[in-house]
Amino acid sequence: MINVIGRSKSRIPLILSQTGQAVSVFTLCYALAAPIFATLLAGKPMRRILVLALAVFSVGNGASALASSFSLLLMARAVAGIGAGLYSPLAAAAASSLVSEQKRGRALGMTLGGMSMGTVVGVPLGLVIAEHLSWQGTLWLITALGLIAMIGIVIWFPNFPASAPPSLRQRVAMLTNGRVSATIGITLMTSVASLGLYTYIASILHNLADINNITPYLWAWGIGGVIGSFSIGTLIDRTGRPGLLMAGILAILAFAIFSLPLGLKYPILSFLPFVLWGAMGWASQAPQQHVLLHLQPNHGAATVALNSSANYLGSAIGSALGGIVLLAGLAPSQLPFATGCLVLVTLLGQLLVVLRKNKEQ
Template structure:
């Protein structure tokens, strides 16, 4: 598991970098003499580069050494962050965020596949949980610390911190990461076929809807708490920590639970139900929303452990597993961007902030319904495939 911890460090850096920029927008805007809204486009650029690069590069470079691609993608990500720290203008800043987003998108998809490949038999869920735990810890623990560092020493110091973590993870992988067998070359038709695969598309769709509901609503947690519980915007830090701690716990617990039970579909059902319950109860609890926030964070981050396991199983032996993972990672970031954009439009249009959790609950419920309708079918497909394999003497 030591090598997987190195993959986890890279994932932690990704989680920190992806979300810390939102907290640095005012400082960046002041430093570069631009508006907060224009500076905020660096988050959009990073997100789009992440979402588009993951499936494209993972598909085009299937058959290439995963070890080489992991090191190269983390190197591109680290270079992008160094350029961000040195950016003299908003134009350079936006370009550097695109570079970082490309590296992050490719690394994220490859890291989950590599963690599963390196794990001992029966420990794949735990390995996936470590990588997802790194992402959630980077968001929950790293972001507040990064914002704190920026407040004392400037936003560029925070970006150098992210760059330094990337260099450490890069050096560790270059020295300690063993050779990982490359998946077979995936034909162009198969790569695009994953987009319409009746087994893959519903899984990715559930991830997208969950991201809209969870990560999208998280963007507006401060105004939601202010409208439902009278929590001042300067007093939201304990609530953010509650969400983040829940996220880390959910990521860590989901893996061993999945390894012990082997029931990925059932675990997704439970997690999605937890997300619906948490977000639905948020407006009712007001300032006492800590239990809902812990459950919300745990559900949102735990979901991807069984989701990734299901996608890897669907591509077993065909070389499409990494492509499916990349699509899923893209869905997460596109869902986050869509949720944030829709929430912003709603608030700009005069919709009260207290109604956003109800809207997010509806989206999460839609994801649960989609999973229930398609999960049973995919389970029957998997059992049929297993029966056929057994009939041909395959274990």
């Protein structure tokens, strides 16, 4: 995400569109890499795959920092997206396999919590580094952190094989399973709304309330993400109703996004919608992963990869759609309303999934 404040008004739509393109390339490659490489590398030692993924991710970020043109930057972001797409779903599957089924929700929540902590610290820190050094400095920091994580996995992570890859028949059955496809579809729509809108948070704040310093709002969003991702796992384990929890998450997410314009008018309430938005956006992944691991217990890595793929594909679609509608003349202040309506449609779909499950039981 780049800061568009202070740029000439004639260039803002182009800058916003390029921002959307860079985000879309990363997330699209993430989405494609997750299911493909999870299948190709299934059965290999988990530690080796995770190290490989972090190596690809670090190379992509280093190449992004060295890119001399926008085209080269897009190619480098694609490489980084492939590495992230391989790493994240396997990390979630590994976490769930290290604990009993009764603690699976908390394991998934801890994994997501670590990712959200990275966002809480990483996004504001990256903005500070970019302001004082350059955006390339931020990418070099991410590259270094990836290398440190590689060393940590080599030293401390247990070396056990990933699950055997599903056969073609099993893979087709997985995709044609009504509950699996419905769960992944809800994940996709949630991501289109939540992560797609996040791409344009700077322009939304500036357009709605003439806010130039977005860092406090990024902190609020990220802190909410930490709260949501660390707490949702315990709720899943205690209630045993991940589908119903997902419906509640979508309801609160819709409220948070619709209330963004109103909240910004009152300083004492301005950060609350961002906290709720971040909390519900991050919390939405664990219930979906839990459902899929229950539906496909023998192919956990593959199903979690499909869910992660849908999550980041939704982010790519949301970022691209945002860039398209902004270039077409839609004001950034109107994006929260359009996104809120999409979340309500997604909530309706999730309620239908829950009702259908209850009828089948």
